[in-house]
Each structure stands twice: as C-alpha cells, then as structure tokens.
Amino acid sequence: MKDYQFRSSENLPRNDPSFGRRMSGGEHNWKSKVVLLHGHGLKNDSGKLSSFKGAYVVKRHTWFRKHLRSIACIFVLMGFFFFLDSLMVSIFDSINLHNTSTSKNSKGLKAKDDTVAYINKEKPPIKMYGRLLNLAYGALAEKEFKQEKSDFWEEPYQQASVWKPCADRRIPNLGKPKESNGYILVSANGGLNQQRVAICNAVAVASLLNATLVLPRFLYSNVWKDPSQFGDIYQEEHFMNMLKDEINIIKELPPYMKSIDIEAIGSLITDADIMKEATPIDYVKKVLPLLVRNGIVHFLGFGNRLGFDPLPSELQRLRCKCNFHALKFVPKIQQAGALLVRRIRKYDSEHSMLDKQLLGNFIPNFPSEHQNIARGLSSYLALHLRFEEDMVAYSQCNFGGGKDERKELQAYREIHFPLLMERLKISKPISPVELRKLGRCPLTPEEAALLLSGLGFKGGTYIYLAGSSIYGGKSRMHPFTSLYPNLVTKETLLTPNELEPFRNFSSQMAALDFIACATADVFAMTDSGSQLSSLVSGFRTYYGGGHAPNLRPNKKRLAAILSENGTIGWNDFEDRVRKMIEEGQRARVRGFGRSIYRQPRCPECMCRSY
Numbered sequence: 001m002k003d004y005q006f007r008s009s010e011n012l013p014r015n016d017p018s019f020g021r022r023m024s025g026g027e028h029n030w031k032s033k034v035v036l037l038h039g040h041g042l043k044n045d046s047g048k049l050s051s052f053k054g055a056y057v058v059k060r061h062t063w064f065r066k067h068l069r070s071i072a073c074i075f076v077l078m079g080f081f082f083f084l085d086s087l088m089v090s091i092f093d094s095i096n097l098h099n100t101s102t103s104k105n106s107k108g109l110k111a112k113d114d115t116v117a118y119i120n121k122e123k124p125p126i127k128m129y130g131r132l133l134n135l136a137y138g139a140l141a142e143k144e145f146k147q148e149k150s151d152f153w154e155e156p157y158q159q160a161s162v163w164k165p166c167a168d169r170r171i172p173n174l175g176k177p178k179e180s181n182g183y184i185l186v187s188a189n190g191g192l193n194q195q196r197v198a199i200c201n202a203v204a205v206a207s208l209l210n211a212t213l214v215l216p217r218f219l220y221s222n223v224w225k226d227p228s229q230f231g232d233i234y235q236e237e238h239f240m241n242m243l244k245d246e247i248n249i250i251k252e253l254p255p256y257m258k259s260i261d262i263e264a265i266g267s268l269i270t271d272a273d274i275m276k277e278a279t280p281i282d283y284v285k286k287v288l289p290l291l292v293r294n295g296i297v298h299f300l301g302f303g304n305r306l307g308f309d310p311l312p313s314e315l316q317r318l319r320c321k322c323n324f325h326a327l328k329f330v331p332k333i334q335q336a337g338a339l340l341v342r343r344i345r346k347y348d349s350e351h352s353m354l355d356k357q358l359l360g361n362f363i364p365n366f367p368s369e370h371q372n373i374a375r376g377l378s379s380y381l382a383l384h385l386r387f388e389e390d391m392v393a394y395s396q397c398n399f400g401g402g403k404d405e406r407k408e409l410q411a412y413r414e415i416h417f418p419l420l421m422e423r424l425k426i427s428k429p430i431s432p433v434e435l436r437k438l439g440r441c442p443l444t445p446e447e448a449a450l451l452l453s454g455l456g457f458k459g460g461t462y463i464y465l466a467g468s469s470i471y472g473g474k475s476r477m478h479p480f481t482s483l484y485p486n487l488v489t490k491e492t493l494l495t496p497n498e499l500e501p502f503r504n505f506s507s508q509m510a511a512l513d514f515i516a517c518a519t520a521d522v523f524a525m526t527d528s529g530s531q532l533s534s535l536v537s538g539f540r541t542y543y544g545g546g547h548a549p550n551l552r553p554n555k556k557r558l559a560a561i562l563s564e565n566g567t568i569g570w571n572d573f574e575d576r577v578r579k580m581i582e583e584g585q586r587a588r589v590r591g592f593g594r595s596i597y598r599q600p601r602c603p604e605c606m607c608r609s610y
Helices: 017-042 047-066 068-093 097-103 130-144 158-162 192-208 236-242 280-286 288-294 313-326 331-345 353-362 368-374 389-395 402-416 418-426 432-437 445-454 473-483 496-502 506-518 531-543 555-562 570-584
Strands: 163-165 183-188 212-214 248-250 296-300 381-384 463-466 522-525 606-608
Touching: 130 445, 130 473, 130 570, 158 163, 163 531, 183 192, 192 212, 192 280, 192 313, 192 506, 192 531, 236 313, 280 288, 288 296, 313 531, 331 353, 331 496, 331 506, 353 506, 353 531, 381 445, 381 506, 381 531, 389 402, 402 418, 432 555, 445 473, 445 522, 445 555, 445 570, 463 506, 496 506, 506 531, 522 531, 555 570
Parallel strands: 183 212, 183 296, 212 248, 381 463, 381 522
Antiparallel strands: 163 606
C-alpha cells in the first residue's frame, strides 16, 4: 500500500528535452542531403544531363525552402500530440513522491487487523478487463477537462429526505419491570460489527424476558486477536443512561452470583441451542424457564440469534435505539476519527448530523464564512473493498491469476476450510464461470474501479479505502490506482504515533474505518452483505437526511455487464451501470425480514414527515 496510498497531484511531465533536439537535428539532416545531391549533379559527364539534374536539384531545394515552415509545423504538431499522450498516461500513473516518503516512515500494515496490506509477493499487474480499462482511461481523461460532476454525489430520490430519526423517543408500554427474572450475560464473538449486532439483540432479549442485562463482554478471537472490551470501544455510562427507561443494565454481577458455575446448573446457552434468526417464541420457550429457575443465563458466542421479523414493534424500536443512539464510541476513538476525517477533507466543511453523532465533542467550530468557502472542495468517497484471501478462497471463483493462483487458493481452502472441502467431495461444485454469473464472486479492485468510472467519478476523486488485507497486493490494486491514484487509508492519514494506541486492537481500528465511511460524502461497497457495509449504510440512512448516498452494486447484474468486455461500448456500459446503482438507491420502506440495522426506514425506527 505504501506505493499507492496517497494523493497524486504533482510530478506531471514537463517539456521533453529530446523533443527540441529531434526537431533541430532533422532540419540539419535534410539540408545536408540537398547540398550533396546538388554537388553530385555537377560532376556528371554529360553537360545537358548535368544541367538538367542540377536544375532539378536546385528546383527541389527551392521547394523545400519555400515549404520549410509547413514541414516544421507538421513536426511540431506531431510532437505536441506525443507530449499530450505522455501527459495523459502520467496523470493516471503518476505517484506523489512526497507522500511516499511519509508512508515509508510508518511501521507497516498487519494482515490480521483492519488494515490494507499486501499479503503476496510482487507480481505483474493482473487485469481481467483490459479493453474496458482502456475505455475507462479515455473517459476519465475526457472528464478531467470538463466541469461536469457525477450525479452520484447526491441522493437521486427526494423521498429519502422525508424520513427522520426518532428511535430515541421513549417507547410507550415498554417500561422496566418492577421485578427482574434474573441476569443475562452475553459473550459476543466476531469483530466490531458482529459484536455491535449482538449487543443490540441482547438488549431486545433482556427486555423480552424481563431480565437485567450485564454489560456484554467480547470473546477473544485468534483471528481478530483483540482483547478490547465494551468500555474500550463504547461509552458505558452513555449506553446505560440511554436505555435506563427500558431495561436494567449493570456493569457486573453482584458478588453472590459470581461464584455460580453457570455451565453446571445448565444455564450456559450456545449458538447450537438457539437457531439462527430465532423468534421471540423460541426465547420464551427455551430460555425463560432456565432464567426463572436459576436466576441467570449466559449466552456464549451470541451473534445473529434474533430474527428481524416477526418481532413486536416495541422491541424493534428498542434495537434501533440501541444501535443508533446508545452505542457511542469512546472519546479516544472519536478524537482520532475527527482527525482522520479532517485530514482527508483538507478543509473544515459544514458539519452534518453524521459528524455530530460519530465525532461527539471533537468537531471544531468554524465561522460560517469559512464553511461556505470550503464547501464543495472537501468531498471524498469511502470504499469498503472486500477482497481478502479468506473470502476469495471460500468463493471458489477464478480471478484471472492463472494456474498459480488457483493452486494457492486451493491450498488455503484445504488448511482453513476443511468442512468446505468435505462438502465439495460429496457434492458437485458449481463451476467458477457459473458462480460469477450468479453474482457469488467478490468484486476485484479492477471491477470496483470500473464501477466508479462508469458512475462518472473523475480520476482525481479522493477515495478512503476501508477493509482488510487485499489479496494479490500491488498486482491486484494496479488497475484501481492507475485510474484512481488519490487513495488514502488511516495508515497514511495518521502518523505512526497517532495510530500507535490502536495498532494492536483490530476492533478499535475498525471503529476508525466505521467513522471515515459513515461520514463520507459517498459510501461505496463491493459486498452489501458484510456487517461493516450493512451497518455503515444504515447509519447513513438514519442520520443522513437524504444527503448521504450509498452505492450498492448488484453483483449478478454487474457480472453480466462485465461479461461483454470484448464488445460493449463505453456509453452503453455507463448507462447500464448507472441504472443498476440507481435501482439500489430507491428510498424503500424496510421489507419483511430485512435487517433493521441496514434499512431503518420503517415506522418502528424512523418517522416520516409529509
């Protein structure tokens, strides 16, 4: 990433020093040839023939002298086109050397935290859509000379602005019970975003069972390797105060309960005991009797174990209140997030509700005159590019890397996904070509770049890249950075000293990505099913006021468009990509069973103004 995580605005080619030499040398050569021809004509034995040839040479000499200016103009024009071609190439391939030296001072990027790192040895650039990339280069070069701005910096539908946040209102008919049925312990697994979902579901379950919730704990994972607990990421007091009217929350168990062997009394509940997307009835039947009998239950590895529907509207609203209002990042994360956003924007622009909710008291106040001057100059796009090795290997797709890549991914599957390998032995696998047609393949950086190009984003667009280790490293990122060189991450925006407090805490690092993505002018994702993309897009819908667009590609439709790489025209490509994204941006009310964290537009979560 050190080779591309910076903004490219300098090092454009100046005058070619060999250009003038070619012109002057060419003029001297043809003059010399004319003189030699003239001399040879005088030595001819036949006087008549000699006179004729001499006259011819003199005549041609005169013609050259007469048209010297025209010939010179042709050479100058050819040189100008050569220079212009070199300039266009270097606009997309140039790299800012100053920022390179800055990034080299950082400690490097780790593969197992939420950073962008190169995990493979250097390889030649891998391109699957060479023809479309060439068309994209030309389209972006043309846009650089125009004042046009992509339509996708704004929400396309006015209906989006009629929905307002209101989940923080006191929920009627959902007061705290006078007597608690017992205590609920929750140990959440996964990374930052999986844990966030688990917390909100635990709040709803505690209310459903009339139980007292102990502040959730986070399980240590060998994958994430983060020992962070609730208070390291979220403000405990704010969380408890925000929900105090609905449920009882305590920081830890009373002393007399701490010595209980929860597993021995049968109150330990794992994911195997509660089905995925469980209903309230499942909890009432299976968990409530244990809670009443033993006074305590412990949900171990509690994740996505509460369905979105059917669910009483009061509990649905409580989950929204928890996600959008009760969970606030601690000041340390807010402060670093504010610094991150300010540096990528370069200007202190007008602050939105998203900024206020995520950055807390760390938003500096500036005079309105300064805001108006800066407005429009600080736009940036945040991209969650999901192309990690585990995701790529699990997909079983081909990504243009040839035989070596297929062997490498197969070896990874055999080590890390033994259950998948067993399943493939007894069932016929779907071919990589068919998987791509079905939209089951992760988008490559090249495909993400083509998507942004088709939507009209200029080559100079500032892009914040969030996500984990990019599989294939430079070879995979080259098509992207050649189109969009102004690419930054938290590692390039923050100094090593500023980043040091978070470096060994992947969830806290992920929180910085969450802030940078949620407060961006535009948020683009390559996998709408990921927890980060889901939660960030929902947060932007809830607080964006209809001015925080999310770009969500339909991978199946995009695969069909890209399959025409050999024949499709650029205008046709743009039209089809735009229609695909616009379809995903419609301001729909949340459908039955859909995630309320991703699609909060519903009466239980937001209020509609007419």
